[in-house]
Amino acid sequence: MTSVPQRLDDRTYQVRTFGCQMNVHDSERISGLLEDAGYVQAAEASEPDLVVFNTCAVRENADNKLYGNLGNLRAVKDGHPGMQIAVGGCLAQKDQKTILDKAPWVDVVFGTHNIGSLPVLLERSRHNQQAELEILESLETFPSTLPTKRDSASSGWVSISVGCNNTCTFCIVPALRGKEKDRRPGDILAEVQALVDAGAVEVTLLGQNVNTYGVEFGDRGAFAKLLRACGEIEGLERVRFTSPHPASFTDDVIDAMAQTPNVMPQLHMPLQSGSDKVLKDMRRSYRSTRFLRILDTVRERMPHAAITTDIIVGFPGETEEDFQDTLRVVEASRFSSAYTFQYSIRPGTPAGEMEDQIPKAVVQERFERLTALQDRISAEETAKLVGTRQELLVTDQSGSKDATTGRLAGRAPDHRLVHFSVPEGAETPRPGDFVTVTVTESHPYFLIADPVPGEPAGYALRRSRAGDAWDLAQAASCGVPSAAAAGGNGAAGVSLGMPTLRPA
Numbered sequence: 001m002t003s004v005p006q007r008l009d010d011r012t013y014q015v016r017t018f019g020c021q022m023n024v025h026d027s028e029r030i031s032g033l034l035e036d037a038g039y040v041q042a043a044e045a046s047e048p049d050l051v052v053f054n055t056c057a058v059r060e061n062a063d064n065k066l067y068g069n070l071g072n073l074r075a076v077k078d079g080h081p082g083m084q085i086a087v088g089g090c091l092a093q094k095d096q097k098t099i100l101d102k103a104p105w106v107d108v109v110f111g112t113h114n115i116g117s118l119p120v121l122l123e124r125s126r127h128n129q130q131a132e133l134e135i136l137e138s139l140e141t142f143p144s145t146l147p148t149k150r151d152s153a154s155s156g157w158v159s160i161s162v163g164c165n166n167t168c169t170f171c172i173v174p175a176l177r178g179k180e181k182d183r184r185p186g187d188i189l190a191e192v193q194a195l196v197d198a199g200a201v202e203v204t205l206l207g208q209n210v211n212t213y214g215v216e217f218g219d220r221g222a223f224a225k226l227l228r229a230c231g232e233i234e235g236l237e238r239v240r241f242t243s244p245h246p247a248s249f250t251d252d253v254i255d256a257m258a259q260t261p262n263v264m265p266q267l268h269m270p271l272q273s274g275s276d277k278v279l280k281d282m283r284r285s286y287r288s289t290r291f292l293r294i295l296d297t298v299r300e301r302m303p304h305a306a307i308t309t310d311i312i313v314g315f316p317g318e319t320e321e322d323f324q325d326t327l328r329v330v331e332a333s334r335f336s337s338a339y340t341f342q343y344s345i346r347p348g349t350p351a352g353e354m355e356d357q358i359p360k361a362v363v364q365e366r367f368e369r370l371t372a373l374q375d376r377i378s379a380e381e382t383a384k385l386v387g388t389r390q391e392l393l394v395t396d397q398s399g400s401k402d403a404t405t406g407r408l409a410g411r412a413p414d415h416r417l418v419h420f421s422v423p424e425g426a427e428t429p430r431p432g433d434f435v436t437v438t439v440t441e442s443h444p445y446f447l448i449a450d451p452v453p454g455e456p457a458g459y460a461l462r463r464s465r466a467g468d469a470w471d472l473a474q475a476a477s478c479g480v481p482s483a484a485a486a487g488g489n490g491a492a493g494v495s496l497g498m499p500t501l502r503p504a
């Protein structure tokens with residue numbers, strides 16, 4: 001039995017996240033748990049009383065990065081009595097006690113299956129004045145049942161499954177996250193509804209392999225049903241998901257996407273390689289013909305869908321001919337963008353033991369050819385959008401350039417990033433509001449929408465509940481009542497002096 005930790009009302013914390021979307025979402029849960037236990041998020045540039053590393057074992061140099069960071073923190077901790085350091089995530093699940101051997105000033109090591117124990121472990125370590133290590137081999141509580149502190153009022157991630165039943169030879173995920181565990185549809189939909197009630201207008205359903213969702217409770221059509229059920233939720237304007245697996249991507253999911261208006265025309269479909277031989281060596285059970293057929297069907301049903309992918313270059317044994325196959329499939333696929341990775345050995349994976357590892361220089365040269373090809377395709381695809389009207393969900397993260405250009409940023413339905421200007425005299429949107437603009441300029445990976453001279457009606461603002469929620473959050477953070485808090489509906493444009501997003 002573990003005791004409930006005392007509340008720690010003045011201890012500050014910081015979570016440092018390495019890795020993928022899953023880790024970013026887990027970090028939101030870590031923040032939620034800590035705040036539930038009484039910790040307060042540390043102000044920027046201040047020295048927190050607790051630093052939590054949420055680590056990744058998949059990315060290259062993950063351990064160097066972690067141990068480098070821990071080394072830097074040692075002196076800080078020596079000068080800050082009572083400071084604690086915790087390490088969680090995939091690398092903690094993999095390295096376990098090695099972390100304490102290499103960095104004995106760490107207070108807590110926890111795994112991917114027991115995030116919920118973190119406050120107790122911190123408390124126990126403080127009380128016993130010794131490091132605590134707790135790693136579970138399987139899931140204790142489905143992570144989404146833990147309190148969560150969302151980074152954005154307008155958008156939220158919702159886990160539908162964790163773990164993976166596949167055995168891709170380059171991937172450490174099955175070893176670290178375990179077999180696929182599916183969350184019950186009712187729990188997922190309740191969480192989506194709760195997010196919408198709190199002001200969100202967009203959700204992204206998250207899983208290592210979303211379209212096998214249902215395998216655990218024996219319903220092969222469960223993912224398509226889930227998408228359709230999300231379509232019934234009033235106020236939910238945008239539904240996305242990541243990532244599906246080509247081997248199990250079935251037409252019922254494509255139908256559900258095409259027939260559910262709030263499911264966005266966007267698909268992330270990991271190719272990994274265009275060579276059937278390499279796919280076999282990777283233990284990916286689809287082949288390039290099937291992959292291209294899926295893309296054709298998606299585009300037939302959703303002509304404006306933007307499709308993105310992941311590609312690994314230089315997998316062991318990849319010949320120039322295999323690589324040419326990848327270039328051929330990439331050319332045919334017309335991806336809007338691709339996450340391209342240079343293969344490097346991940347200890348603990350079957351591919352790491354394979355002979356025929358490809359020399360770094362060869363991998364580099366192929367990688368450059370692939371990225372040049374994808375840059376060209378991305379530029380050609382975005383150029384087609386110049387002159388189109390796009391409704392954007394305004395983000396709270398403007399690009400670095402926006403500070404000088406005065407532009408704001410938003411995401412189009414297909415998730416493309418659009419930097420837009422608010423015309424002179426027009427109302428400025430809040431993050432979470434929607435604007436409709438005309439695209440005036442394209443770049444490979446983003447678009448520009450500036451006012452068109454003589455077309456003042458080109459820009460239209462639609463205030464949303466997410467914008468109201470943003471107002472409320474701002475008001476809460478500085479103790480000022482907002483329009484929404486004061487009973488206003490936001491639509492009247494009353495802001496009671498609350499700032500709207502405007503770059504400096």
Ligand code: SF4
Pocket residue numbers: 164165166167168171172173174208209245
């Ligand atoms: S599908 Fe393959 S790459 Fe994706 S998580 Fe599962 S094992 Fe890893």
